[in-house]
Amino acid sequence: MKQIIQDLKNGDTILEEVPAPLVKPGQVLIQTTRSLVSLGTERMLVEFGKANFLQKARQQPDKVKEVINKVKTDGLQPTINAVFNKLGQPLPLGYCNVGRVIAVGKGVEEFSVGDRVASNGHHAEYVSVPKNLVAKIPENVSDEEAAFTVIGAIGLQGIRLANPTFGETMVVIGLGLIGLITAQLLKANGCQVIGFDFDSSKVELAKSFGIHAVNPSEGIDQVAFVNNATNGVGADGVIITASNKSNEIISQSAKMSRKRGRIILVGVIGLDISRADFFEKELTFQVSCSYGPGRYDEDYEQKGLDYPLPFVRWTERRNFEAILQAIAAKSIQVEPLITERVPLDDYLKIYKDMSGNRSIASILVYPEKSSEPNRFVEISSNKFSPGKGVVGIIGAGNFTSAMILPCLKKTGAKLKFISSSAGLSGTTLAKKFGISQSTTDNLLILNDREVDLVMVTTRHNSHARLVIEALKADKHVFVEKPLALQQHELDAIVEAYLESGKTVSVGFNRRFAPLAIQMKKALGSGNTPMNVIATMNAGFIPANVWVHDMEVGGGRIIGEACHFIDLITYLSGSKVKSVCMNAMGTSPEENTDNASIMLKYENGTNAVINYFSNGSKAYSKERVEVYHQDRTLIMDNWRKLKGYGFKNFNSASSSQDKGHQNQFNLLVDAIQKGSEQIISMDELVNTTKASFAAIESLKKGQWIEVL
Template sequence: MKQLIQSFKTGATILEEVPAPQVSRGGILIQTSRSLVSLGTERMLVEFGKANLVQKARQQPEKVRQVLDKIKTDGLMPTLEAVFNKLEQPLPLGYCNVGKVIAVGEGVTEFKPGDRVASNGPHAEFVSVPKHLAARVPDDVSDDEAAFTVIGAIGLQGIRLCNPTFGETIVVIGLGLIGLITAELLVANGCRVIGVDLDPAKLEIARAKGIIAISPATGTDVVKYITELTNGVGADGIIITASAKTDDIIAQAATMSRKRGRIILVGVVGLHINRAAFYEKELSFQVSCSYGPGRYDEGYEQKGQDYPLPFVRWTEQRNFEAVLQAIATCKLRVASLITEKVPLEDYRQIYEHIGQSRSIASILVYPQNTPHTPVVQIVPEASFAGTKGVLGIIGAGNFTKMTMLPALQKAGARIKYIASASGVTGTALARKHRIAISTTNHNELLQDPEVDAVLITTRHNTHASMVIQALQAGKHVFVEKPLALTRDELEAIQRAYKGRITLTVGFNRRFSPHARQVKELVGNAAMNVVATMNAGSIPASTWVHDPKVGGGRIIGEACHFIDLITYFTGSRVKAVCMNAMGLHPSSTTDNATILLRYENGATGVINYFANGSRAYAKERIEVYTQERTAIIDNFRVTQGYGFKGFSKLKTSLDKGHSAQFRLFAERVQQGGPSLIPFNEIVNTTLASFAAIESLQQGGWVSLQPPSDNEEPGDIMYVNGAQLKA
């Protein structure tokens, strides 16, 4: 299928051929008929893409600070590589989509194939969206009109926050598309509406809709005009839908407002507020968030958890429905706002001059005979017939892009497939790394007999099921950590693992030259190991913290260091105890200390902290044994104390990824033992589970691993609980 994307590196707007998405659980698959170009938002993205690096940096000073901090911890070259990789990531354009449902996902009863819907899908021939981000289109609303649903909901949410009452005077500053829709909805609400803009054409459209339209460009003093019109009272509410860098707009809004008036920001303006004006009038100021309640809430949008109507009357989906109802009853007339209708293939008519465009609303029209194809052949002349070591990748996120693919490419690995959810990122990576096939259906590569091994880098909650599918398909498997989130998942993996094919988890630290050097120095002697992770905080809403999706940072990330200490000690974890900062035990903690007791008498301490400075090194490992000490500082410098013939190893940042993927590609092609013994992988996974159990139970949790003569998949015991193969 075809989809519009924006390149932040080159600034080009491209109609790309990408795989069509698959319908997801709790979502619907839509074949697009129309999409609306949001000129304000998309103009900003296009212009940012066209800016040079210095201009980009000036527009995002907070990103510059993050880059400087990363240089301190990771070094200059890795940081620059990360920045350029980020700029290469394509951005799908658009969020106002209309089409017909062609498939519904598991758990969806609100829609059925054939329904005409409006959604926040991008400019693409097929889109897959969660059910709460779509609304059914009434029969008497055309596709062209329905394309205004989502952008109309943005204006409507601003109105709901302003809470206007019949007869109030409301000022709308900025009569672009959102501003005109906002003003017309306010008129329908019984308000006296004053629209402010510099463009005479927009002012004329506003007047035709019953809006009092004024322009400072003609010499009108906006504040004095509104003061006189309201008999010295001032405006009851002001909704700012303009986009400008100046602070003058917010200052002007405060001046024209009545005492205890409401100011709502929908657009983007400078926000250096004059405290005196707000203090003297007791003004309220609020920033409107997109389409309404539920926006950016993963529980509502991705998991389908609706807010009860008696408590949250207007969610984003209900706002969509309200806009469609206003269009159906002619309270909102959007057809007159359409400036141009352009076939998708002629998109350049809109985007090549978007910075100078005077259009109000541009509609993209889609062909209706496009087949839904989840696979795109990127390099059709490539052939792997008769070769060994062919790889398929599932997941096209940042780790795949910035770490795994560069390492595999350097190792000369043969990659035939890359599967991604949307198809956009996967296709971009396929082109860059000359991967033959980009797909949105990972079953394609599982069913291909040429594929010898599968690498999985999707979200944590999908790891176990995909590992099992790949093992059952007879493929060698590499999966990023963690292997599983629950004991049940681990048990199912043990049943699927037969020992004839390999399973590798991305515990890359043991493959670092620093870890290999320390292991060579200390052997398997009894030792004490202290590993400190200055992980840095991430927002509580991030999926990693969700126990059912990410598993929390202990299971999801601290497992790295359990494996590393296991590698150093040459033994397996016997018991675990974890303590965490805070009053209530939580599986999502990221400020914790984990104690590990090993079968051979070694001990380990993992300090996993998220409350440290980002300017400090992220990782530090200390090994104490036989009156000798080895210290790894952020996998850049290793120092030895008391070791004959060794004092220091210094490299660029090297956490072992390159060696790990090189060895994996070699083993798949040439054969050889597993990179990490399966029983060690299982033991590490169980130890991460035991850490959470320890925190919740308030004590040590014992692991009784299988004896050395047991085969993979035999019965294991964890704190007395039996895991059967």
């Protein structure tokens, strides 16, 4: 299928060929007929892409600070690699999609194949969209009219926050696409509406809708105009839909408002607010968040958990439906807003010069298709031989892009497939790293007789299922940590492993780091007990990020602290016997990212893993101390190692290296030569059980035996 993307590195807007997505649980698969180009929002993205590195930095000063801090802790080269990797990820454009449902995911009952729907899908021939971001289109609403659903919901949410009542005077600043729809909705609500814009054609169009529209460039004072129109009272509310960096807009909005008026920001403006302007009138100011309640809520959008209507009357989807009802009832007119209709293949007529494009609404028209969507794209026609370390990768996220694929390329591994859920990220990486095929269908990888190693780099909750499927398909498996999130998953993996005769590897890369190997060498192999203190200054991650979700990410202890359980197992030469975890706070919680984990090993080793998210980013992220036979080792952030009391070792240093390259060198070599797996299955299982035991210990408040 074809999809419009923005290359953030060089600024090109591209019509890319990518595999069509499979429908996901809780989603509907839509074949697109029309999509609307939001010129204001998309122009900003395109212009950001075209900006040089200095201009990009000036636009995002907060990101520059993050980069500087990363240089201080991780070094220059890892930071440069991370920045370029981020800029190398293309951005899918568009969020106003209309089409026909061609498949319904598990758990979706509201939609059927054949339904015409509007959604926030991208500019792509096929999109898979969560059900709470999809709305059915009334029969008397055309596809072109329905393309205004999402953009209309943005304006509607701003109105809901302003809470206008019949007869009030409302001002709309900025009569672009959102502003014109907002003004019409306010008028339909029984308000007196005043609109301001510096574009005469938009002002005239607003007047045709019955709006008191004014062009300030004609010498009209906006504040005086509003005061005169309201007999000196001022506007009851102001909705700002303009995009302008000036602070003048917020100042004028305050001055034209009545005492205790409401100001709602939908657009993007300068926000250097004068306290006096707001203090004297006791004004309220609020920023509107996109389409309405539910936006950016993982439970609502991705899991399909609706808010109960009696308590949250207007959600994203209900706002979509309200806009469609308004269009159907002719309460608002959207067809006059259409400036141009452009076939998808001619997309550059819109995107080539967006800075000079004065269109209000551009509609992309998609070709009709009757055949099944293609779920793979061939990037190159490389030849492969079975049993030669041919790799299929499932997952194309940031870590795959930034770390796994650069390392694999250096190993000489034969990369045949990469699979991604939406198709775009996998295709981008396939082109960058010379992978032969990009797909959205994992079965193409699992059923391919030439692939003998499947690498799983997806979200944590899919790891166990994909490992089992790969083993049953007679493939060797590498999976990023964690191996599993629950005991029954681990049991099923072990059963599949024993039946398959294949190897399983987990991305516990720390043990393969040069400094870890140096530590193991210095400590010797006497299997005598030691004391280990490992500290992970992990950094704060917002609570709504999927890693914290126990069902999806498993929490940071199972998902990340397992790295150091395995490292200590490697250094001590023993397995975990029992675990006790204590977390910051007064009551035990099932999930935490501020905890101390105590570990007893079979050979008497005693270890403590401090996993903290409340430390300074300026401090080292990882530190390991080992105390053993009157000797001490201190490893700092995988860059420096200091030894005390050793006869033949004093110190070592390197560029930051957490062992990824060594890990993949050994993995590919083992697969190609038929060698043993790079970490024993017993240790993988023991580490995973120890991470489960840590969570159980926190809940029960006691030591947990690892059986």
